[in-house]
Amino acid sequence: MSSGSDQQDIKREKILEAAYQRFLHYGYSKTTMNEIAGDLSLSKALLYYYFPDKSQLYIAVMRKLAAEYIQKLQNKLNKFDNLREAFIFQIDTQHDFVVKNYNFFDFFRVNEQNLPDTIWEIITEIHQTEMVLLSAAIQIEADKGNIKPVDNPGEIVDLLLDALHGVRVSAVSHKKAMFPQKEHLEEIHTKRLLLLDIFIKGLMY
Amino acid sequence: MSSGSDQQDIKREKILEAAYQRFLHYGYSKTTMNEIAGDLSLSKALLYYYFPDKSQLYIAVMRKLAAEYIQKLQNKLNKFDNLREAFIFQIDTQHDFVVKNYNFFDFFRVNEQNLPDTIWEIITEIHQTEMVLLSAAIQIEADKGNIKPVDNPGEIVDLLLDALHGVRVSAVSHKKAMFPQKEHLEEIHTKRLLLLDIFIKGLMY
DNA sequence: AAACTGACTATTTAAACAAAATTATCAAAA
DNA sequence: TTTTGATAATTTTGTTTAAATAGTCAGTTT
Structure with missing residues (x-):
């Protein structure tokens, strides 16, 4: 059922966790993709590699x-x-x-x-x-x-x-x-x- | 307790009724004092003679x-x-x-x-x-x-x-x-x- | 004097536009 | 396959101006 490597899943999880913390503390609209990426020391573009867009990440x-x-x-x-x-x-x-x-x-x-x-x-x-x-x-x-x-x-x-x-x-x-x-x-x-x-x-x- | 003449009370009532109809059909913000006055063929200034302002009229x-x-x-x-x-x-x-x-x-x-x-x-x-x-x-x-x-x-x-x-x-x-x-x-x-x-x-x- | 008005001012809302922030894409690098 | 910097596209924010509306008042009518 699930595609993608373990490594990919781990990174996905890390992104989800960072996103959750941001959304929780600042809300959806006051959280930017840049900030989430920054928290993980990643480029924003990578977020779009793992998730199609911001709302999908939230979901x-x-x-x-x-x-x-x-x-x-x-x-x-x-x-x-x-x-x-x-x-x-x-x-x-x-x-x-x-x-x-x-x-x-x-x-x-x-x-x-x-x-x-x-x-x-x-x-x-x-x-x-x-x-x-x-x-x-x-x-x-x-x-x-x-x-x-x-x-x-x-x-x-x-x-x-x-x-x-x-x-x-x-x-x-x-x-x-x-x-x-x-x-x-x-x-x-x-x-x-x-x-x-x-x-x-x-x-x- | 109540001050003002009967005539005044009657007019007040008419204004209240006209205002009610407007508020009911168009809501508070889409009703203008001009329109209420117009419905009664009165000048807008007269509304302010009977009521201090729009919100008080609504109330x-x-x-x-x-x-x-x-x-x-x-x-x-x-x-x-x-x-x-x-x-x-x-x-x-x-x-x-x-x-x-x-x-x-x-x-x-x-x-x-x-x-x-x-x-x-x-x-x-x-x-x-x-x-x-x-x-x-x-x-x-x-x-x-x-x-x-x-x-x-x-x-x-x-x-x-x-x-x-x-x-x-x-x-x-x-x-x-x-x-x-x-x-x-x-x-x-x-x-x-x-x-x-x-x-x-x-x-x- | 009480009821009323037209003409005026003061505020608020709406529209139009530019600037800034943010989302989203992509060709190229690791 | 994963990652990024640079860039395009879109959305949000701020600013200005015009229009709409609230609210005032000196003066007229009853």
Whole structure:
């Protein structure tokens, strides 16, 4: 499947790492190809030897991040004691992911309405992984008889994820900050736990 | 409290109405004071006789819309048979309000992060009215013994409103449209009803 | 005096253009 | 095959000017 030598792959990795650091610290638009090349003491032209253009480089980094995130989720598949635990894991993991890479995602905010299809595919893939993980957790809980049998676990998961998302969005837009402050993070987390408890309770008999 | 003659109030009202129509059809920034004056066959200078500036005129219209919306809610205070009905009323009423005045609110989208304090006050007032209405509904339901007693109904209402908001936001951002299409509206509504049912169930014993 | 206006000024937005920065290419070297 | 310096192409940024619009005010009408 994969073409190219080991050497090539190693260099590719180095470029991805350097690019990631730049994108993370300065955002997509304030990072130049020259700077990435400079960090590696390479010529800019070499970057174009390994990646067709800047946006493809960004997407390649994104893909790597997504793969790590997905891996983290898949490691826990079917490893939960109960539904609540599964959702808390997803909430915390996603939260860490977003916080850690906040600046990296400025690409999303800038290109808002017309993200490349490839990005959408990555987002979809992440979403599906979350769905699989959490749907399984719901199914298990239903099989154990702790909650009502659900004909479509995915639908329920989707709904709860949307609702949890709302808790974040509202907290942000009520206040005027673009990104929740440290203090608000705690509040959001508390609210989410409350919502989660009520929701799970609502699934019971 | 209110100063100025009846005549003055009537003219003020006419200006507000004309301004509303313009703002609604063309948005804030694409509406000129000249046009509003023209619609009423008045000189632009007269608008400044009644309102200090353009943004204050806009805010005055906003205040009027908010007052009507708040009135609609207050009319139904303590008039619901059950909690679900109350929330459905709030969901539908808010939805209609947002859809009907969608263009009018472009002011919000443009000024995004730095809305005038007055606007925030209006938003807060609306939110508080919703809280009072729905908190009361929760309290009644608790008193009837249909759900667990809650020490802080406001907290619960706030949480559910956030969650419902999330259902809208997610539906919008998953697809690429800025505003949900007709088809999605139905989907959002269905999801919200489902969420509402689970949530209310989660509040029970 | 209160309601109103035309003519004026002050600001903001838009267009056009040049300059600078950055992306992207390519022939040639290592 | 990998790498680069030089260069072309494109995008962004800054500047100037013109146009549009917000906002003011002395003075007229009711």
